[in-house]
Amino acid sequence: MAAQTYALAAVMEDNYAVSFPFFGAERRGAPVMAFTRVDKDVIRIKTQIYEPDYVVVLDETLLETVDVLKGLKEDGMVVINTARRPDEVQLSREVNCATVDATSISLELLGRPITNTSMLGALARATGEVSMESIERAIMEKFGGKLGTEAGEKNARAARKAYQDLQVGMCRGGKDFVPRKEWLPTVQEMPLGGSIGALETEAGLVGIGSFVRNKTGDWRTFIPHVDHDKCIGCRMCWFYCPEGCITMEDQKAVIDFDYCKGCGICAQECPVDAISMERERR
Amino acid sequence: MSLNIKDLPDEHLFTPGHTACPGCAAPIVVRNLMKVFGKDTIVYAPANCLLVFGGTYPYIAWKVPYLHEAFENTGACISGVKRAVKKLGKDSLVVGIAGDGGTYDIGIQALSGAAERNEDVIYVCYDNEAYMNTGIQRSGSTPFGAATTTTPVGKKIPGKTQNKKNMAEIMRAHEIPYMATMSIAYPKDFLRKAEKARDTRGFRYLHVFSPCPTGWRHDPALSIEMGRRAVESGMWTLYEAEYGRITDIYKPKRKIPVKEYIRDQGRFRHFTEEMVAKLQEYADHKWKQMYGSLPEEKPE
Structure with missing residues (x-):
């Protein structure tokens, strides 16, 4: 627009x-x-x-x-x-x-x-x-x-x-960009119907479960912060995180910032307000 | 005993890295459903947001067999997959996950056919009340007055002029073994119904209310809250039915005015008092229709 x-x-x-x-x-x-x-x-x-x-x-x-x-x-x-x-x-x-x-x-x-x-x-x-x-x-x-x-x-x-x-x-110059390798099979190498299982290729894993390579953390403007003293390990944030990037370690929520998009649902839904959203400075 | 959040496995069968908008409810729905359904599941998706954010060939976020076909034939495809699985002597769960456009409008004939044949599959409709994937066009599910790109707010016509189609009741009228309406704002109810669907045989229909921050224009953090307010205002009802007979209705503890529900949503921003009253009338009607048969509760 x-x-x-x-x-x-x-x-x-x-x-x-x-x-x-x-x-x-x-x-x-x-x-x-x-x-x-x-x-x-x-x-x-x-x-x-x-x-x-x-x-x-x-x-x-x-x-x-x-x-x-x-x-x-x-x-x-x-x-x-x-x-x-x-x-x-x-x-x-x-x-x-x-x-x-x-x-x-x-x-x-x-x-x-x-x-x-x-x-x-x-x-x-x-x-x-x-x-x-x-x-x-x-x-x-x-x-x-x-x-x-x-x-x-x-x-x-x-x-x-x-x-x-x-x-x-x-701006300053000299930064190197290594383009990410892509999987480009020939017609002969292409599996029937395009269906692939988990397959290791020169571009890394393709097929089922391979989208984890797509790190969505850089979409974020606000970043959640978990106060582990307040966290009661109820798993509500774990259940509600759209990315599924919250894991529980010792009954406390831990966020994987490689994937967190900063939507703020975890902070909104936390029953004890243990999560707060802050402006992220990169 | 019904499932609890703490009983769910840690492993995701729908992984991080997907490209849904921040705050989208659909991945929450899908990931948690898959935790209940388990690894021996085959997933089908027609054209919808899920298809696009769940992967770009050859990369996909699914850890179970997954396929997609055309927009209109979810019902037919999952029927065929289930029969092929049966022929192979296996008993995998076959699930079709369509959006509201693929269910209410485009996919309804294939869905109705599969339901009538009582195929042994689960059909999930995640309902975000418009065609969000293509950029927010109105669907049969869009509520009265909502602004979409095909029902824009003008001087004469303010948003959509029709009410939301009652798809869940259409499916109940098919008298299938199990159907339920769900919302992720009610996790216990959500998990219980998902588990029940998994353990029932025959055609099962799950209809999940799925707020869309982009299309509804609300704060992404409020997605779950929107689901909650929808139920509390009467705009969405949680119930389940077996063979067409309603077996359970969840009645919220309090009733809130529709105004509370639409307040934080940009798609209703243009609402005048008159329009609010009209939407309230619809919600009251729904409320009476659904909860009227329940015994009257004593006011506190």
Whole structure:
């Protein structure tokens, strides 16, 4: 929706713009992509964007697992949601980099860690190609129309704050990314009907029980803390954890942060309030 | 003796690493059901969120045999799997887990057929009251007034104009050996019914109420609380039936107004007093219909 809003702001300033998401199943908190193309002329190209001028990263945990600079033009810029300064960020190469702590801004102004509108303000400042006024108008039209005027204004304020707070500089380079190996069997190697049991391959375990390789801990904004003095070992959190990442050790709840998504159900349902949620600082 | 939370095994047959939204109730439902059903189970899922967050080929979160087919044929597929298992001389439990779209709307004919043939399988419907997987479209299960992407709130039509279809009663009318409605907000009741379904022969239907923070637009931490408020407000009823005869109804200790239930949900944000009254009327009707036959309790 943010990609569409940026396109709308560009259109308001007499540009042509196209915007679309990466096709696939979308789920809240999971890594997704969206693209926006802006031009003074009619845009006839309909593909995904492989060599962008700007890359916006809403979740800094992605920097650890994905080379976000892949395809970015030499004089391009990456805009990152992080509390760090640009020169504190290390990526695969040295490029123009702008940072803003959009998560804090969103929590303060919206009460939720949803950062897309804040990042719109940051992007407007970074590109200088769309004015902040147009971004605010576009947010009011897109978000205000759907969620009500008040919500629209809040989002516009968040964007304005990110616009003001943005720090511009260069990031450091030299970070190595080793792409994760994938299991790519030939047609002959493929099991009948595609059905597989637990199978060890060059990409690690595939088949039943293999999804544990997918560490979902980096989706988290809030982190649960268990007070073991209060915990009575009733297993309610163990029963209710959607991830199943709580284990019981000596009758006390222990959380596996590789998988915890920070939903807060355990803290809400704990009968003795032994679990509290805190903002996670990475 | 019925099962307790502490009796459940530690091993997960539906593992962490799945990609459900934070606070989703469906993995809670599925993981705990699987703990009751045990290792000798074959799971089928049609198109639903569970299919997508439970794995991306070749990686899956299941530790039991698992397959999927088209959206509409859960009933037919689990029938076929069970018969194949029987032919092999085995006695594995065969479970189909569909969402409300795959049960109320798209899968109802295959489901009805399997129920009528009294196939020896368990059918689980986890009901999150819309087609969440494709981005929150209304289904037969969506309650009155709820905003979805296909029933958006406009100036003339505020959300869905029809009431929720009473699917559980449709299944009760099939007079199958066992059917039950459940909610994870009531763990003891949940486990008892799951265990009973496991130990019954013939067609069994479990209907689990499953709050969806993304689609209902509530705080992910409140998923269980939403399940609880649904029962206490009369928007959802916990009961079970054998061969069409109701054998148990859980009556909540207190009744809360519908307003309490819809308060924290974004999909009801646009509700006017009139709409609240209309939804309250529906809940009161349900309450009377379900609990009216029970002996009147003395007010405290």
